[in-house]
Amino acid sequence: MTIAGMSVVEILEGQQRGEFTPEEVLRAHLDRIEAEDVGAFLRLCPKGSPGKGLLQGVPVALGDEVCTEGVETTAGSRILSGFVPPYQATLVGKLEGAGAAVVGKTNLTEFGLSFAMEDALFQRTQNPWRSGTTPGGAAGGAAAAVAAGQAPAAVASDTGGDVRIPASFCGVVGFTPTYGRISRYGVIQHAPSLTQVGLLAQKVRDIALLLKVLAGEDPQDATTLPGELPDFLEKPGEPGSWRIGIAPEAYRSCAGGDVYQATEELWQRAAEELGWQLVEVDMSWLDLAQVARRLIAAAESSSSLGRYDGVRYGYRAKDAQDMRELFSRTRAEGFGEGVKGEMLLGTYILGDQAHYEAYYLQALRARNLVYKSIKDLWQQVDLILTPTTPRPAGEGETPLEIFTGPSNLGGLPAISLPCRLVGGLPVGVQLIAPAGEEGRLLRAAHVLEKMIDFASSRNGGGQRA
Amino acid sequence: MHDFEAVIGLEIHVELSTASKIFCSCPTTFGAEVNTQCCPVCLGLPGSLPAMNRKAVEYTVKTGLALNCRIAQHTWFDRKNYFYPDLPKAYQVSQQDAPLCTGGCLEIPMGEKGTKKVGINRVHLEEEVGKSLHAGETIIDAVYSLLDYNRAGIPLIEIVTEPDIRSAEEAQVFLESLRNIVRYIEVSDCKMQEGSLRCDANISLRPKGSTVFGTKTEIKNLNSFRAVRRALEYEIKRQAGVLKDGLAVEAETRHWDEQKGITIAMRSKEHASYYRCFADPNLVPLDLAAEWIGQMEAELPELPGARRQRFIDGYGLPEYDAQVLTSSKEMADFFEEVVKGYNDPKTVSNWIMTDILRHVKDQDEETEGIPLAPASLVELLQLIEQGTINRNQAKEIVLPEMFEDGKSPRQIVKEKGLEQISDTSQLEGVIASVLEANPDVVQDYLGGREKVMGFLVGQVLKETKGKANPRLVNEMIREKLKQ
Amino acid sequence: MSVTKQEIKRLGEMIYLDLTDGESVRFADLLNLVLKKADDLLSGLKDKPLRHISQLRNRMREDGVGIPLPKEKVLANAAETQDGCFRVPRILED
């Protein structure tokens, strides 16, 4: 087996057995990046031999919204082209402190505002499963890199499915922890109330390892969770029967037939083979959650992206005569169409008292409705199982984030596992857990992952062509 | 003018004197080299996040408590969105919907008219913006501007009064009283010159007796107490003129031009817009426990009002003295220190209120402290009491020197050779010659005109260049003429 | 009530964003689409607005002074500087 394409755990074990060195691991991945150009990376920044630690010698890709000191960071926007942060994200320090090697910065849609990777501005990223097909977004570069064996793991932000959607499309594991579990300091965000720092890898065990390194309180991020970290994977004695919430009716109306069928088959197998107990629950609020999340993201974006004015950093329009012209042209020339639309939407709904009440405040009410509805579900179930995306990579009506957005609204941990191929392309299945229950989520995902056995299963046929 | 009443509300911004900024650990030192007190957080670099300074919250709550406000038990911070080059994030973290402190009041002394209560609408915590330095005389004819973000992110409180103020004088007294309180509780140095205390005023006129509000203007750029008073006096006249002409006052922002002594309408599209406020997700809410608020209250020092009363009750001072002495914390502290060493409160008060205040007032409006060590005033008073120098010498010669070069009174007395002559043998000859030279006066005295004694003593003092101890001279002459 | 092209231009002015006519039309359509959906799904909700997803409270740091960025780093990303400051064209419009 070649090094590039191995999971994080395989790389660590291989190094431990003396089969290869950290330098060889890094070289192998850089070679793979060169050999198979899927447009995942915006730029490479391989550093020298990293130190010791839990992730010793593990190459990690970072979404380009993660600030790296001395390395250009653009968040996928022209308005930040050339911006070299004089500081780094807390998570970068943690990764490097654990011996991981940051290989490069991956492509994303502008500020991560669109889930359609086709909207990315700097370059086209291919789905490694089928050239010419979208990898999904916003973290399309990160997912493509992991799927193509160019990095065994990646870190990118998720405000509505940005990590899980491309994970689903690219056949890898995508995970978002509880809101505040991983520090957001130094991660460029458009909607901080929704942003969870997410992880991508090939296996659930890899995710657990990364989470162990990255989780924890950060004095520079007031929303990070204090206290003891939960056991993510080691907890022995898996209960044989989790109570699993499913909403067949809602799924059927939102997801394509193939995807629905794949998901249904999966939960039936889980019930039979794992003894999971299925509980039908109400999720009639999926559409409402989708619209509320979009409004909140738009409102926060209209504020968070105000700082890009050409004065202190980033793109600046030439020869402006006064401040208004400087700001208005810098922003007109620096932002892409998608971001402008969302900022205008956000400005509209915050822009006067009546709109604020009719839209922004109503979106916050809807957020509470979703928050409470899911909270109530934990009386009946331990986990919720949904499709990750309504379809595999490709065109469709239903918003891509229909199943992934609610956990961002609620600040809940969620994970997408490759489920099977639909029309030759992967689709994922999502598990959602209560806040703070990453341990339960990852243990259940680990069991489910084994059952699915995506890489070698008949249904999965889970090897890339 | 008699037919109109002014309705004035003040909006005061006070920079808190924390060591570090509100959301980052950058220092807050005034006057540092440009852009040397900045970091990713206060520059609003992408991805940076705020970390709330506990002291900023404490100082805000203490200010609220000192102004008799209710302290919110649940509160949060909003983003106030607008664009300006000095605002690095294009939003100011502030408190729109849930201010920390609301519904207070401040009683201000209005001389013979007694006191007046001014309502405090709110005190909230926010962040300071950077500084624009305009190339050119004013912002209007500047071709370009330079931005320094040293100030950006210094914690700032906004204090908003109810429209309870009725005259320019009241506005000034209010501001002075407010500053006094804020300095008493040591949450800000309140230097208007350095901008750590700033004031905007909203003012409208209405016919006397009316209860509806007229159209108000907002006056900005009030950089001193004098400016507040002058600008409001001007604006009252201006609005009265407009109304008397049967015209309407424009609702607008006006800029006080200190040089010309007028207010000028400002066109400012930038700040006219709605601020699109919403809760900042990057800061978690504050739930303030009643015990914690109680602790803040317990930590408050004695406030001016209470201290004034104590000066009356405890030191037996007249109300006027107590008022003046407690009008600044430094002065009240000074007074109490001196009384510790020289236990005659009324004498100490007289000295401070007349001679010392005269010296202080000759200096800058901003200098609050008395540039004397309390111990040196104690020493001066003791020198007078001991008869080493007389009161006049103390006031006219020693005290100015003390202010001038900070020498101790004893040293000044020695250097100037001011010690009074209290040696009878030295004085006897002088007295003898004075009596000899003024036989008529001596006759008058012996004839019962005791008043002429003053003249004789004066002559002796003149002969001794003021060094003779007058009390002693008086006694000696009396004794001599008895014989 | 639908959002007009003019309204979009006004919103653009609020957030300092020059818009072409074409953009204004497209964005008006976009907003109308989203707002219609919001009207359909969100109006009438009576739940309490959820302002903070973080359940944490009172996160504060002590008032300690740290080391600021060196001035060169502060200014390194700026397009135009002068005398150690960021330079912008005249602030007031004619």
Ligand SMILES: [Zn+2]
């Ligand atoms: Zn700072």
